Amino acid sequence: MSDAGLCQFKSINFAGLQSGVRLVVTGAVHGNETCGTQAILRVMQELDSGALLVRRGAVTFVPVTNPLAYAKGERAGERNLNRNLFPNSNPQDFEDRVANWLCPLLAQHDVLLDLHSFNAASEPFVMVGPRNNDGPLEPFKHEQQERALARRLGVRRFVDGWLRTYGDGVQRRMNNSIELQTVLRYGMGTTEYMRSTGGYALTLECGQHDDPQAPEVAYRAILNTLAFLGLIDAPAPEPIAPEHMEALSMVAVYDKQHADDTFSRDWSSFDPVRQGEEIGRRADGTPVLAEFDGRILFPDSAAGANSEWYYMTRPNPAF
Structure with missing residues (x-):
């Protein structure tokens, strides 16, 4: 049996007694990016112990989104999960099978917080989506809510423009001979897919892969998100001041x-x-x-x- 044959998918849901926002938090979309996994497990332990309590809405945690990549300790199982993320009726690789499980799960929620880390030493940052628009590349209508949440994750750097810029590169590599839908498909990751279902989403890059502070950044961001969206009884986090931001x-x-x-x-x-x-x-x-x-x-x-x-x-x- 291949390593992929030994994998299974797991998500854990905590729901409050009152209605509210449906949040999903993902870790280890890339298998060597484990800070999100560590933070999710820490928050889940606090929920299990009663130290935290979901009062309103619901939160679903996916500690290990790509179990094959996680088991290998590598970025990918068989390819990059955070590209070409769509359900596939004829799955060709392990990540296609992840997508067939993950995409319907994302679509059941309103908001996604996706926790990542990166190679070279630098400070954490958050990647946000486009301005509100009804254009063909990435139509969106939750700009205000998404950017308000971004400013409360506990980081000072904000980056936008991913899909447009990535798509320019895809078109250039393929000699501008491809249609927009191809660009969309290759650029589609967790947050782009979440936005395509009508929700909003943030990718938080929590620090360098082995930075001992990266799990703390992820943990703080989860708690801030739960508080800001009203899922737990906690003071709403203050937004970072404009003069301290770098956009x-x-x-x-x-x-x-x-x-x-x-x-x-x-x-x-x-x-x-x-x-x-x-x-x-x-x-x-x-x-x-x-x-x-x-x-x-x-x-x-x-x-x-x-x-x-x-x-x-x-x-x-x-x-």
């Missing part, structure tokens, strides 16, 4: 064209970059220079050829 928009993705393309230094997410600064070199020695002032995001030195290498962000004063 950024993803505006460009740059690809690794050859496996031997290299960075010129060890970049971390949110390192500042000046226009004309050397970011890396192509395999033939051609320098890769920053096209504008901004901050780098998700630099991936281990990226394969013809895949995402790094993103660039710009300040978003309109957040």
